[in-house]
Amino acid sequence: MNSSKPFDAAKRRLLSGAAAVAGMAIAPGVTLIAPAEARKAGEAASDKVRWGLLIDANKCDAGCDDCVVACRTENGWQGHDRPATDPQWIRKVNLKDNKTGATLSLPVMCQHCENPPCVDVCPTGASMRRADGIVLVDRHICIGCRYCMMACPYKARSFVHENTSGQKPHMPRGKGTVESCTLCAHRIDVGGTPACVEACGQKAGKEAMMFGDLNDPNSAISKELAKRATTRLRADLGLVPGVHYRGL
Amino acid sequence: MKPVLFTQIEGNSGAYWSLLGWLAAFAAAGLGAMWYMEHNGHWVTGMNNQVVWGTPHVFAVFMIVAASGVLNVASISSVFGRTMYKPLARLSTLLSLALLAGGLMVLLLDLGRPDRLIVAMTKYNFKSIFAWNIFLYTGFFAVVGIYMWMMMERRMNRYTRMAGIAAFIWRLALTTGTGSIFGFLVARQAYDAAIMAPMFIIMSFSFGLAIFLLVLLVACNGTDRPLGDATLAKLKNLLGVFVAAVLYFVTVQHLTNLYAPEHHAVEAFILRDGGIYTGVFWIGQIVIGGLAPLALLYHPHTGKDRSMIALAAGMVIIGGLAQIYVIIIGGQAFPLSIFPGYDVSSSFFDGVVASYSPSLPEVVLGLSGIATSLLIVAVALRALPFLPASLADADVDPHYVDPPEPEVVEAEEEGAGEEASEIA
Numbered sequence: 001m002n003s004s005k006p007f008d009a010a011k012r013r014l015l016s017g018a019a020a021v022a023g024m025a026i027a028p029g030v031t032l033i034a035p036a037e038a039r040k041a042g043e044a045a046s047d048k049v050r051w052g053l054l055i056d057a058n059k060c061d062a063g064c065d066d067c068v069v070a071c072r073t074e075n076g077w078q079g080h081d082r083p084a085t086d087p088q089w090i091r092k093v094n095l096k097d098n099k100t101g102a103t104l105s106l107p108v109m110c111q112h113c114e115n116p117p118c119v120d121v122c123p124t125g126a127s128m129r130r131a132d133g134i135v136l137v138d139r140h141i142c143i144g145c146r147y148c149m150m151a152c153p154y155k156a157r158s159f160v161h162e163n164t165s166g167q168k169p170h171m172p173r174g175k176g177t178v179e180s181c182t183l184c185a186h187r188i189d190v191g192g193t194p195a196c197v198e199a200c201g202q203k204a205g206k207e208a209m210m211f212g213d214l215n216d217p218n219s220a221i222s223k224e225l226a227k228r229a230t231t232r233l234r235a236d237l238g239l240v241p242g243v244h245y246r247g248l
Numbered sequence: 249m250k251p252v253l254f255t256q257i258e259g260n261s262g263a264y265w266s267l268l269g270w271l272a273a274f275a276a277a278g279l280g281a282m283w284y285m286e287h288n289g290h291w292v293t294g295m296n297n298q299v300v301w302g303t304p305h306v307f308a309v310f311m312i313v314a315a316s317g318v319l320n321v322a323s324i325s326s327v328f329g330r331t332m333y334k335p336l337a338r339l340s341t342l343l344s345l346a347l348l349a350g351g352l353m354v355l356l357l358d359l360g361r362p363d364r365l366i367v368a369m370t371k372y373n374f375k376s377i378f379a380w381n382i383f384l385y386t387g388f389f390a391v392v393g394i395y396m397w398m399m400m401e402r403r404m405n406r407y408t409r410m411a412g413i414a415a416f417i418w419r420l421a422l423t424t425g426t427g428s429i430f431g432f433l434v435a436r437q438a439y440d441a442a443i444m445a446p447m448f449i450i451m452s453f454s455f456g457l458a459i460f461l462l463v464l465l466v467a468c469n470g471t472d473r474p475l476g477d478a479t480l481a482k483l484k485n486l487l488g489v490f491v492a493a494v495l496y497f498v499t500v501q502h503l504t505n506l507y508a509p510e511h512h513a514v515e516a517f518i519l520r521d522g523g524i525y526t527g528v529f530w531i532g533q534i535v536i537g538g539l540a541p542l543a544l545l546y547h548p549h550t551g552k553d554r555s556m557i558a559l560a561a562g563m564v565i566i567g568g569l570a571q572i573y574v575i576i577i578g579g580q581a582f583p584l585s586i587f588p589g590y591d592v593s594s595s596f597f598d599g600v601v602a603s604y605s606p607s608l609p610e611v612v613l614g615l616s617g618i619a620t621s622l623l624i625v626a627v628a629l630r631a632l633p634f635l636p637a638s639l640a641d642a643d644v645d646p647h648y649v650d651p652p653e654p655e656v657v658e659a660e661e662e663g664a665g666e667e668a669s670e671i672a
Contacts, residue, residue, distance in 0.1 A: 084296035084603070088596045095590040108586070108594075117434060123378035124371040141367050144360015146300040147378055153435035155584055155596065158297050159360060162289035175289050176360030233586055237434055248587075 038191035047131040050242065051183055052214040053197065054221050054230065055106055057247030059208035062105035065092050067209065070199030071109075074184065076168040077158075087158030089181045090196055095248075104247060107196065107209070110135055110156040110181035111233060111241030118148035118157065127178075133214075133242050134183045142177040149178060153234045156180050214242065252335045252644075253637040254400075257471050259630035264470075271623040278616020281609035282357040290360065293610050298602030299580045304358040306572050307614030310455065311351030311621065312385075312426055313448055314568070316419040317456020319344040319392065321483075323419075326395075326412025332482065332644050335636035336464070341396040341415075342625060342634050343460060345389060350621030352385060354614055377428050384422045391418045400632070423449045430575065437514035438579030443504070447497040451568065454490035458564035461487060463625065465558050467635055476641030477552070484557045488545040491564055495538045498571075517582045517601070518574065525578035528570045537567010577604055 039045065071090045072078055079086025090109035096102070112135045118127045119135065126142035129135045137148075137157075149157045157180040164173045170186040173179060184194035192198075193211045200209040212221030230244035257264070285293055295302040321340035325333035356362055372379045395411040398404045427448030433439040461483055468475040502519065505511035518529055541560035543550075550556035581602045586592070592599030629635060636643075 080291070082291060083595065084298065084597070085291040087297070091594050091596040091598075093587070093592060093594040093596075093598050095587055095592055098589060098591050104590075108598075119373075120375050121378065121432070122373050123376045123382065124367055125373040127373075141364070141371055142361065143364045143368050145378065146360070147376070147429075149297070149300040150580070151433055151435055153584060154586055155298075155598065159290065159300060161291035161296070174361075176286070178360070234435075 039189050045130045045132040045134070045189075048215060049213045050133040050215040051188060052112065052133065052212065052221065052242035052244065053183075053194075054210040054212075054224055054244045054246065056208045056210075057104045057106040057245055059206050060105050060107070060247075061206065062092075062094055062103070064105075064206065066199045066206075067107050067196035068092060070195040071181070074168070074187075074195035075171045075182070076164075076166050077173065077179070078166060080162060082161075085159075085161035087160060087179060089156075089158065089179070106245060106248075108154060108156070108233075109196070109243070110183070111154050111239070111243045112181075112183055113242070114240035115238065117151040117153070117237075117239065121147045121151040123147065130185070132188075134185050134188070135180075136182055136185065137178055137180065139172060139174050139177045139179070144176040144178065146178060153237060153239070254335075254338060254633035255635065255637045256631065256633050257467070257629045257635060264626070264630075268623065268626055271619045271626065274612075274619030275616050275623055278354070278357070278613045278619070281612040281616065282362070284609050285358070285613070286362065292607065294605045294607040295610070296602070296604070298597050299577060299604040301576055301580065302604065303577075303606040303610035304354050304613050305576055306569060307617050308351045308355040308358070309426065309429075309576065310569055310572050311347045311354070311617055313423060313452045313572075314455040314459050315344050315347035315351060315452075316388070316423045316426075317452030317454065318347060318460050319415060319419050320453055320456060321460055322395070322399075323412060323416040326399075326409050327416045332479065335639060335644055336460075338396065338399055338634045339464065339467070340460060341392050341399070342628050343463060343621075344392055344419075344456075345396070346621040346624035346628070347456075347459070348385065348388060349624060350617040350619075353620055354617035357613060358610075377425060377432055381422075381425045381429070384418070384425045388418055388422050391415050419452075420449060423452045430579070435584065436579055436582075437511060437585055438518070438575070438582055441501065441504075443497065443501050447494075447501060450490065450493045450497050451571065454487065454494045454564055455568040457483065457487045457490055458561040458568070461561040462558060462565070465554065465561075467629065468639065471635070473635065474638045474640040474643075476639055476644060478641040479639050479644055480554070480557065481552075484545050484551065484560070487561065487564065488542055491538055491541055491545070494571075495534070495542075498533070498538075513585075514582050518578055522578060522581070522601075525574055525581060529574045529578070532570025533567050533574060536563050537570055541567070580604075 068088075068090050075089060077087045077089055090107050093106060093108050095104040095106070097104075112133055113129075114133065116127070116129055116135045119129050121127075123145065124141045124143055126138045126140075127135070127148045128138060144159070146159055149159060157178050159178050160173055160175050163175055167173055171182070184192070184196075187194060197209040197211040201207045210221050210224060212219040214222060214225070216222055217226075225244060228246065230246045231248040232241045232244055235241075293302060319340055321333055322337035322344075324330045325337045356365060359365075368382060372382070374380070391411070392415050395408070395415040398408045398411040424445040427445035430439040431441055431444030464475070464483075467473070502515060505515050518525055520526060522529070541563045544556050544560040544563070545551055550560075581604060583592075583597075583599050583601060586598070
C-alpha cells in the first residue's frame with residue numbers, strides 16, 4: 001500500500017499538468033463563444049439556454065434613448081409621425097415614485113415571458129415562444145386579430161397600421177400584422193447580442209443593459225443576477241419574464 | 249290548442265323591396281368600409297396601439313351575444329316545454345343564425361389580414377379561447393341549423409326537443425366563450441374576472457329578447473298578423489326580468505371590484521372620472537339600458553302600450569351597445585398598471601388614458617353587420633314559412649295543448665303556399 005503512494009502522486013501531477021495544458025489550449029475558443037453560441041443553419045433553438053436581459057435603472061439616463069434608436073435602425077420600424085398608431089418595439093418609460101418623488105428611467109420592451117399570455121391567446125399559433133425563451137410573431141400566420149395586444153401586460157406589442165417602408169432583409173414586416181421586440185433573434189442566432197444592449201454598452205458607454213443565458217450559472221448575466229436582487233415587471237402575474245430590472 | 253299555421257310573408261310590396269334595397273346598400277357600404285380600412289391600413293380608423301379593439305368589435309360582440317340570446321325563445325318552447333312559445337320558435341332560430349352571421353362578418357372584416365381567414369380555419373392553438381370560439385361559432389350554425397330543420401320538417405318534429413336541448417347547451421357554451429374573451433385577460437384591470445362569462449350569458453338573454461320583440465312587432469305589424477296582448481305581455485315581462493338580472497350582475501361586478509384596493513383606480517375611472525366612459529356607463533348602460541326600460545315595461549300604463557314596449561326594447565338594445573362599449577373601449581382606455589406606485593410617462597402613452605373616437609368606416613362596418621343580419625331575416629321570411637299566421641291569444645293559448653309537441657301544419661306544398669301567402 002505504502003509503495004503505491006509515490007506512483008499516485010506522480011500520476012496526479014502528470015494528469016493535472018495535462019489538464020492545465022488542455023485548458024490553456026481551449027480557453028481562447030471558450031472565451032470567443034461565451035456571449036452567445038451561434039446556431040448552425042437549420043438547427044432548432046435549444047431549451048438548454050434561456051436568453052434574458054438585465055436592465056439597471058440606476059445607470060439609465062432619462063435623456064438617453066440610444067437603445068430605442070438602435071432597435072429602430074436595426075429592425076426598421078420607423079413610423080409615420082403618428083404617435084398613436086406608429087409601432088414601438090422598445091420605449092423609454094420615465095417613473096416618479098408617487099410618495100417619495102424619486103425618479104427613474106428605463107427601457108421597456110417584450111419581456112420574453114416563460115408563460116407568455118400573448119402566446120396563450122393567439123388563435124392561430126402565430127404568437128409563439130422559442131425553446132430558448134424568445135417570444136416571436138410568425139407574420140405568415142398572424143391574422144391581425146390583436147388579441148395578443150389585449151393580453152400583453154407590458155404594452156409590448158404594436159399593430160402595423162399602415163404600409164411599411166425601409167424594411168430590413170432580416171426583419172420582414174407587414175401591414176395588418178402584429179410585431180414586437182424579437183430580442184434580435186437574428187443576431188443571437190449568429191452569436192451576437194441584441195442591438196439595444198450593444199448600443200447601451202458601446203455607444204453611450206452606460207452599460208445599463210446586459211444580455212446573456214439565464215440558464216448558465218457561469219454566464220456574466222447569471223453571476224450579476226445572483227449578486228443583488230432584481231425585479232421582474234408584474235411578477236404577481238406569474239409570467240416569469242426573461243427581463244430583469246434593478247433599481248426599481 | 250289549434251295546430252300552428254306557419255306562412256311566408258308575401259314580400260311583393262314596395263315597402264318590402266325598398267327595405268331590402270336599404271339593407272343591401274348598408275351591407276355593401278360595410279364592404280366598402282372594409283376595403284378602405286384594409287387598403288390604407290387601420291390608421292384611418294379610430295383604433296390605435298392603445299385601443300386595439302374599437303367600434304367594429306362593439307357591434308360584433310353585441311351581435312354574437314344577442315345571437316345566442318335570441319335563441320332563448322325557441323329554447324323556452326322546446327327545452328322547457330312552454331307551448332305558448334312554440335309559434336315563435338322558428339323566428340327565434342332564424343334570428344339567431346342571422347345575428348351570428350352578421351356579427352362574425354364584422355369581426356372578420358376588421359381583421360388586419362381578413363384574407364387569411366383560411367389560416368384561422370386551418371391553424372389552431374387550442375389554448376386560445378379565440379380558437380375555441382371558432383369551433384363554437386361554426387358548431388352553432390350546424391346545431392341551430394339542424395334544430396331549425398327538425399322544427400320545420402314535419403317528419404322530423406319528434407326530434408325537435410332533442411335538437412333544442414343540444415342547441416340550448418351549445419348556446420350557453422358559446423356565450424361563456426364570448427365572455428371569457430375578456431374574463432381570461434389577466435393583464436388588464438377592467439377584465440380578468442370570472443363573472444364575465446355568466447354576465448355575458450344574462451346580457452345575451454336581455455339583448456336577444458329585445459331584438460326578438462322588436463322584429464316580431466315589426467313583422468306582425470307589417471304583414472297584418474294578429475299578435476295577442478297576452479303573448480306580448482309574457483314576452484315583455486320576461487324582458488323586464490332579464491334587464492333586472494343584467495343590472496344585478498353589473499352591480500356585483502363593480503361591488504366586488506370596489507372592495508379590492510387594487511381595482512379602485514379602474515372603478516373610479518369607469519364610475520366617476522372616466523369622462524365619456526362614465527357618461528356612457530351611467531346614462532347609456534344604466535339609465536337608457538336598464539332603469540328606463542324597466543319602468544316602461546312594468547308601469548301599468550306604458551306596460552300595455554305597444555309603442556312603449558317597442559321603445560323599451562329599443563332602449564335595451566342601445567343600452568346593450570353602451571355596456572359593451574364601456575367594457576371593450578373603456579377597459580382599454582384605462583392605462584395598464586405596469587409600475588404600481590409610480591407616476592408613469594413615455595412616448596407610448598404609458599400611464600395616460602388612451603384616446604379613441606369612433607371613425608366613420610368603423611361605424612359603417614358595424615351597422616353593415618346589423619343590416620346583413622336583417623337582410624338575411626327579410627329574405628328568409630319570404631322564402632320559407634317562419635312566421636305563424638296568427639299570434640292571437642286564442643290561437644296560442646297553452647291550455648289546449650296535447651303534450652309534448654303540437655302538430656305543425658306546413659304551408660310549403662304547392663297550392664297551400666299560395667293560400668298561405670294570401671293570409672300573409
